[in-house]
Amino acid sequence: MNVVYVDGSFVTDNEHPKDIDIVIEYSDGRARVRLSETYWFLRQKDKVWHRYSVDVLSCLKNEKPAKMVELFQCLKVQDALERGLSSDARKGILRVSLQ
Amino acid sequence: MSADNPNRNDWQTVLDHKARLLYAQIAQLQREVAEYGGDDQLLDEMTQPYIELLKSLYAEDYPLAKAIAQSDLLVRLDGPAISRDNPRVSLIGSVFDNVRTQVGKVAKAIAQLSQKGIRGIPKEMDLGLSAYAKGSLILGFTVPTASEIAESQQGQETLFGEQDPFFQAARDAIRTIGIVTKHVTEGGTVEELAAEIPDPEIRDTALAAVKELAPSGRLGIEKVRLAGRGVAGLNLEKPLTPLIREAIRKSVQHPVATQAEAPVTIVGDVREIDLDERRFELRHIENLEENVVRCAYLEQTDEEARQWLNRRVRVEGIPERNAANKVRLLEVTSIEIVD
Numbered sequence: 001m002n003v004v005y006v007d008g009s010f011v012t013d014n015e016h017p018k019d020i021d022i023v024i025e026y027s028d029g030r031a032r033v034r035l036s037e038t039y040w041f042l043r044q045k046d047k048v049w050h051r052y053s054v055d056v057l058s059c060l061k062n063e064k065p066a067k068m069v070e071l072f073q074c075l076k077v078q079d080a081l082e083r084g085l086s087s088d089a090r091k092g093i094l095r096v097s098l099q
Numbered sequence: 100m101s102a103d104n105p106n107r108n109d110w111q112t113v114l115d116h117k118a119r120l121l122y123a124q125i126a127q128l129q130r131e132v133a134e135y136g137g138d139d140q141l142l143d144e145m146t147q148p149y150i151e152l153l154k155s156l157y158a159e160d161y162p163l164a165k166a167i168a169q170s171d172l173l174v175r176l177d178g179p180a181i182s183r184d185n186p187r188v189s190l191i192g193s194v195f196d197n198v199r200t201q202v203g204k205v206a207k208a209i210a211q212l213s214q215k216g217i218r219g220i221p222k223e224m225d226l227g228l229s230a231y232a233k234g235s236l237i238l239g240f241t242v243p244t245a246s247e248i249a250e251s252q253q254g255q256e257t258l259f260g261e262q263d264p265f266f267q268a269a270r271d272a273i274r275t276i277g278i279v280t281k282h283v284t285e286g287g288t289v290e291e292l293a294a295e296i297p298d299p300e301i302r303d304t305a306l307a308a309v310k311e312l313a314p315s316g317r318l319g320i321e322k323v324r325l326a327g328r329g330v331a332g333l334n335l336e337k338p339l340t341p342l343i344r345e346a347i348r349k350s351v352q353h354p355v356a357t358q359a360e361a362p363v364t365i366v367g368d369v370r371e372i373d374l375d376e377r378r379f380e381l382r383h384i385e386n387l388e389e390n391v392v393r394c395a396y397l398e399q400t401d402e403e404a405r406q407w408l409n410r411r412v413r414v415e416g417i418p419e420r421n422a423a424n425k426v427r428l429l430e431v432t433s434i435e436i437v438d
Contacts, residue, residue, distance in 0.1 A: 031131055031134075031135075032135055034131075035131050035132070035135060035137075035145070038145065039141065039144070039145060042144050042145065042147070042148075043144075055148070057148055057149075059124065060127070067120055068120065068124065070116075070117075070120065071117055071120050071121070071152075074113055074116075074117055076159070076160060077110055077114075077159070077160045077163040077164050077167070078159065078160075078163060081163070081167075081173075081175060081237075081324065081326055082175075082324070083336060084324065084326070084334055084335045084336030084337065085334075085336070086334070087109055087110045087112075087113045088113075
């Protein structure tokens, strides 16, 4: 089972959201699939962006460090400043399980 | 602390952790591409998104984190005048002057509390500009260190070094401005603020300072936010806006927190009238232990007020006292020149 994490301004309180960032987390033993699918996404990057406003990243579930999701949960400094939040604040992102 | 479990109390640590995650992703992709026989072009394309994230981290986040870490007070401005790559130098200059002036006024009120006879913060202890970030206008200010002052004065240290009361007053002023900002942006009452800042003169001066730091809306600035190590832990989530400025303007017209005190009459010399804030300082006061009382007037015109300067006057009004039961603030009901 793969998991997709959804981030970007569409999952914030931004009144004028621009983009969706997704991280596809591949389960164990699917490194080759991850590589080929991610490559396909990157080749279609402009088309996918133009049509869906989506940026795609990927990671393997048990890779070290298996913390790509943390990257998106940490706020950008500018965003934290805008909201008066400290460096230890983390934002919620959506987690979608794909059967 | 480890890479997997960083202490997130400062931005530098958080950003280092994010950078390590990105480098690890790039290394992982290098291994995978090599394992499955991919070439350099494939590797470049696969790692490009992570490289872009790293670039953004180093170009935007790290400079801002440094500004936050090094600034006692960080002022961020938003609005049409700022939403451009190159804001006007005059705008930056006026913000810079305003912040220095307001912090100086509050510092002076605090210093007067601890040391009689202090007239103001010395010039060499003015705030310094520590950071500027493009995009939104972010200005960082620092209170200079004793060694920085010694450098600017050819090696002459201040008498008390870092323990000099002026340093402490400047730092306390920034903290006090942060406390007042939190209070006014969250809609607190005058009584609540009086509980946090019991000294009436410091409270009134700080309220006036925050009013002046809040945007008027006329210069294309709509929001002002405060951050930095001097206000750390206050969680200043809401910005200062023109509406808040107007609310403070109305509230400081009657600055005495409790109107229950009986009116008093005091005689002293008028010094330092602020016509905009409608305040003056009364010094050399007859029959009172305190040396300075801040007075607020409402009814009198600027022309009348100008005539009081450097004259001896008799003032009647409603007082507010500090914890030591000394009059620190007076809401003037009548005033006459007696010399």
